Amino acid sequence: MKSTLTSLLVFTLSCTRPAHTTHPVADGALSLYPKPTLLDEPGFTKLAISRQDSTMWLRADIQRDHHIFGYEQPDTTSRKLLLLSLFTDSVQGNPHQCLYGAYYESASLNDLHLTFVRFTNAFAESRLLSGAKPIDTLYFRKEWVMWTP
Structure with a gap:
């Protein structure tokens, strides 16, 4: 037995x-098992790019994770300028010390907004604007953005 x-x-x-x-x-x-990444999960939220006017946005959804940095250069080791994240520990108090802050969604940027410029190698180049006035250039990893239908 x-x-x-x-x-x-x-x-x-x-x-x-x-x-x-x-x-x-x-x-x-x-x-023993392949290590999954956040991008492999169907519930992961990406930064959306409008095909009409190149506006970029992200709306938080508690059912879908996101943790997206905007960098100073097209290099993940460069200074982190902005963070869009669902995780409270990454947003409250801006622990990553991003110049323009950490937010749950792009609507929280107040009078600032993002527009897509072009893809630069593995990054999406964007402009941070206040109204129509450019404030800075930010780079998001290409795999964290998507075109809207």
Whole structure:
């Protein structure tokens, strides 16, 4: 009886952990399952670009995560100028010290708004405007933005 239970347990474990799913992860260790990214999740919100006037916006949805930085240069190691995030710990008190602040959605930018300029390699170049007056240029990772239909 004991050997039957042991065989059943070994069989069950071998069915739930296939060997071919191992892969390297960022720290060099091996993982049994591919590490999912936020972009792989269907519930992830992206920064939208209007095809009509190039306006960029993001509306917060509690069911869909987002954590999107606007950088000073098209480089993720450059200064973080703006953050749009669903996560309270990333917004309250602006812990990332973004020059233009941290917000839950673009509507919270008050009198500021974003417009799309062009794609620059792996980034979407945008302008931060106050009314019609340009304030600064921000770069968002290309995979965090999408054109609206």
